[in-house]
Amino acid sequence: xxxxxxxxxxxxxxxxxxxxxxxxxxxxxxxxxxxxxxxxxxxxxxxxxxxxxxxxxxxxxxxxxxxxxxxxxxxxxxxxxxxxxxxxxxxxxxxxxxxxxxxxxxxxxxxxxxxxxxxxxxxxxxxxxxxxxxxxxxxxxxxxxxxxxxxxxxxxxxxxxxxxxxxxxxxxxxxxxxxxxxxxxxxxxxxxxxxxxxxxxxxxxxxxxxxxxxxxxxxxxxxxxxxxxxxxxxxxxxxxxxxxxxxxxxxxxxxxxxxxxxxxxxxxxxxxxxxxxxxxxxxxxxxxxxxxxxxxxxxxxxxxxxxxxxxx
Amino acid sequence: xxxxxxxxxxxxxxxxxxxxxxxxxxxxxxxxxxxxxxxxxxxxxxxxxxxxxxxxxxxxxxxxxxxxxxxxxxxxxxxxxxxxxxxxxxxxxxxxxxxxxxxxxxxxxxxxxxxxxxxxxxxxxxxxxxxxxxxxxxxxxxxxxxxxxxxxxxxxxxxxxxxxxxxxxxxxxxxxxxxxxxxxxxxxxxxxxxxxxxxxxxxxxxxxxxxxxxxxxxxxxxxxxxxxxxxxxxxxxxxxxxxxxxxxxxxxxxxxxxxxxxxxxxxxxxxxx
Numbered sequence: 001x002x003x004x005x006x007x008x009x010x011x012x013x014x015x016x017x018x019x020x021x022x023x024x025x026x027x028x029x030x031x032x033x034x035x036x037x038x039x040x041x042x043x044x045x046x047x048x049x050x051x052x053x054x055x056x057x058x059x060x061x062x063x064x065x066x067x068x069x070x071x072x073x074x075x076x077x078x079x080x081x082x083x084x085x086x087x088x089x090x091x092x093x094x095x096x097x098x099x100x101x102x103x104x105x106x107x108x109x110x111x112x113x114x115x116x117x118x119x120x121x122x123x124x125x126x127x128x129x130x131x132x133x134x135x136x137x138x139x140x141x142x143x144x145x146x147x148x149x150x151x152x153x154x155x156x157x158x159x160x161x162x163x164x165x166x167x168x169x170x171x172x173x174x175x176x177x178x179x180x181x182x183x184x185x186x187x188x189x190x191x192x193x194x195x196x197x198x199x200x201x202x203x204x205x206x207x208x209x210x211x212x213x214x215x216x217x218x219x220x221x222x223x224x225x226x227x228x229x230x231x232x233x234x235x236x237x238x239x240x241x242x243x244x245x246x247x248x249x250x251x252x253x254x255x256x257x258x259x260x261x262x263x264x265x266x267x268x269x270x271x272x273x274x275x276x277x278x279x280x281x282x283x284x285x286x287x288x289x290x291x292x293x294x295x296x297x298x299x300x301x302x303x304x305x306x307x308x309x310x311x312x
Numbered sequence: 313x314x315x316x317x318x319x320x321x322x323x324x325x326x327x328x329x330x331x332x333x334x335x336x337x338x339x340x341x342x343x344x345x346x347x348x349x350x351x352x353x354x355x356x357x358x359x360x361x362x363x364x365x366x367x368x369x370x371x372x373x374x375x376x377x378x379x380x381x382x383x384x385x386x387x388x389x390x391x392x393x394x395x396x397x398x399x400x401x402x403x404x405x406x407x408x409x410x411x412x413x414x415x416x417x418x419x420x421x422x423x424x425x426x427x428x429x430x431x432x433x434x435x436x437x438x439x440x441x442x443x444x445x446x447x448x449x450x451x452x453x454x455x456x457x458x459x460x461x462x463x464x465x466x467x468x469x470x471x472x473x474x475x476x477x478x479x480x481x482x483x484x485x486x487x488x489x490x491x492x493x494x495x496x497x498x499x500x501x502x503x504x505x506x507x508x509x510x511x512x513x514x515x516x517x518x519x520x521x522x523x524x525x526x527x528x529x530x531x532x533x534x535x536x537x538x539x540x541x542x543x544x545x546x547x548x549x550x551x552x553x554x555x556x557x558x559x560x561x562x563x564x565x566x567x568x569x570x571x572x573x574x575x576x577x578x579x580x581x582x583x584x585x
Contacts, residue, residue: 056477087479094478100471104493110472113489114479165479 002068003204004053004090004173005029009065011048011057017271019062022048024228026065027297030221032172035205037215037236039251040225041267046208049225050175053206054092055082069173087114093166093176093195096159096183101150107134107161108146114168133164137194156187160194167198174199177208192217212255216240224248227267227278230297234304244306246283277309285310319571325564329557333378342369344376344528355549362549364533365540373528374553380529382561384445385511391449392456392510393503399453400460401487401495405468414457421454427513431522439523448510456502460495467494497576501569508565515558530554 009026012019023045030036038046051057053067055074067074069090074082091114094100101110111133112126121129127146134142137160150158159179166174179195180188196218199205207218215222216236223233224247232245243249250263265282268274277295280286290309297307332339341360342348345368353363361370403411430451437443467473468491476486517523518531525532533554537543542550 054478056474083480083482085480086477087481092475092478094471094475097471100475102472102476102490102494104496105489113476113481113485117479117481117485162475165475168479 001070002029003032003034003070005066005068006049006053007066007068009049009052009063009067011045011052012062012064014060014062015271020270021228021273022061022270023052023225026230028223028230028233030173030204030206032204033201034221035199035207035219036221036223037207037209037219038223038225039209039212039215041210043267043270044225045228046225047177050092050177050206050208053173053175054086054090055079056086084118087171088118088169089171090173090175091166091169091171093174093179094162095178095181096155096162097181100162101158103150106147106149107153110150111146111161111165111168114165118169129168130164133168134161136198137161137164138190154187156183156191159183159187159191163191163194163198171203173204173206175206175208178210179207180209180211180214188214212240212252213257224251227273228270229278229307230305231279231307232305233297234302238302238304244300244304244311245279245308246285246310247279250282277307315571315574318567322564322567322571325560326568329378329382329561329564332375333382336375336379340369340372340375342372344368344373346372348372352547352550361553362547364536364550365542370533370550370553373533374530374557377529377533377554378557380441380527381511381515381531381558384441384514384529385507388445388448388452388510388514389503389507391446392452392506393499395450395453396456396460396502397492397495397499400457401464401491403457404461404464405483405487405491407465411461415461418454418458421451422458426451427516430513430517431520434517434522441523441527444514444517444523448513452506452510456506459498459502463495463498464491467491497572501573501576504565504569504572508562508569511565512558512562530558 006026006028009023010021011023012021026049028036038049040046048057052063053074057063063075065075069085074085077085101107108127108130111130115121115126115129130146131142134145139145139160150161153161163179176195180191183191192214195205199218205218207215209215219236221234222236222239223230224239224245225231226247232239232243232248239248240252243252247263252258253261254263263282268278268281274280274291276291276293277283277286280290283290287310293309295307295309297305299305300311347367348369349359349363349367351363351365351367353359353367355362359369359371361374363369364373399414403414430448433447433451434444437447473486473490476490515529515531518529519535521535525535534551537547537550
């Protein structure tokens with residue numbers, strides 16, 4: 001049985017233009033040990049999906065469908081039970097930004113937080129555990145690092161602290177949302193390798209990113225999102241070497257190593273989605289059928305799925 | 313003038329006042345209400361600042377008066393800051409209907425000047441110092457709630473608060489461990505400025521006789537001197553000392569407040585001295 005499975009998940013927000021769907025009819029399933037990359041451009045709904053799994057969407061968000069974790073449905077779970085799952089079972093590696101760590105708390109206290117909340121360790125035991133974790137994250141002198149404040153660290157170091165924070169309670173599912181944003185190439189590689197080693201084979205990873213390189217390095221599965229929908233999913237290498245959806249093709253062609261060929265046009269604003277295929281205004285292969293029929297996600301064999309009328 | 317110097321001088325003044333208040337029985341040669349001399353004696357060897365119209369020692373009254381006035385000022389300020397901080401954090405963090413109701417209530421109370429409101433309200437309560445300091449603490453917290461709330465609104469949107477939620481921390485944990493420390497500088501500045509503000513206001517209230525007039529504090533001293541014709545008769549030793557000590561503590565607290573604010577908030581920048 002899958003560790004986590006999303007069925008028909010829709011996340012909608014009320015707005016002055018009416019109801020806006022940030023993510024629509026999303027089906028995903030991850031087994032223990034799977035590492036999946038959720039890829040897409042800004043605004044395609046990948047972060048919203050991650051937040052929906054964590055149960056951290058703002059109050060005005062309306063989530064429907066089911067998110068099953070083990071034998072529980074996370075969407076109907078009472079808040080207190082969800083609090084027990086967050087951090088201990090499912091945790092999140094945050095993007096490193098100026099205020100991702102509390103500026104007035106030492107790093108040691110912040111990493112220890114989830115240990116104190118979930119495992120009720122004594123202060124001393126928590127400190128030892130934090131030292132061990134920071135050591136794993138490649139800090140030379142964990143005891144000294146514990147007493148330092150976030151401003152004393154560089155971006156890469158802060159990201160490693162955020163990883164320690166997410167992994168402190170040994171969660172089974174880790175959601176990483178753009179863990180390498182704002183890092184230079186060298187440090188980015190370092191952080192990605194660290195995540196790869198720490199996730200290992202027993203943990204499940206959902207990597208939310210627009211960085212194909214990071215996805216290729218960390219993941220075995222890929223799901224490509226466009227305008228709130230998953231448009232192609234399957235084993236990472238199969239999808240990247242032989243993409244079936246024109247958008248995936250365009251995404252790969254726009255990667256610097258493939259020559260930086262951008263996809264023409266812009267993704268549609270969420271209140272003006274086309275009736276047919278959501279990608280057809282930008283698609284060079286679009287036909288009249290594409291403009292009026294909304295394609296369903298269809299199995300194409302090899303555990304791959306694609307949402308395109310042209311592929312048959 | 314050097315900010316640092318002003319700050320330390322003000323701290324020294326404050327410490328001196330507190331020390332005098334604490335050690336009042338050791339410093340004052342007489343009790344504050346004991347009749348120890350002839351009425352209206354000018355300053356001299358036996359009575360350092362002279363005596364009042366019933367022959368009580370003014371120096372002794374000044375020293376014992378410090379106890380009442382300081383205790384009153386700090387208690388009212390502490391209460392006001394406690395209310396502002398807790399209410400501000402809770403409504404700022406949870407938002408929603410409660411926030412809406414409290415904020416609108418604050419909008420209603422804000423434009424009413426505090427002193428006249430206080431005068432009206434004191435008539436409904438017994439004029440004990442405790443009751444009045446509670447009343448002042450509550451009224452004084454209104455503006456502070458707003459300041460703290462607005463800061464909490466911005467702190468609770470930060471990534472580290474979201475991160476704390478993501479590790480499964482409870483609301484109480486987030487409010488006490490993440491939000492409170494981030495609004496603490498504001499709270500400290502507010503406490504110092506509130507002590508000054510409420511202390512002077514308390515002296516004013518006791519001057520117009522709206523609290524227990526049997527206690528000896530600086531406000532009642534000025535009131536006694538004023539109503540017994542001390543001004544008209546030119547009895548400077550009766551009027552001036554309580555006035556000067558009020559100015560002294562008020563200035564010291566104001567300077568400490570400004571210094572802390574300038575330290576914590578670089579945008580204040582301007583030297584206000």
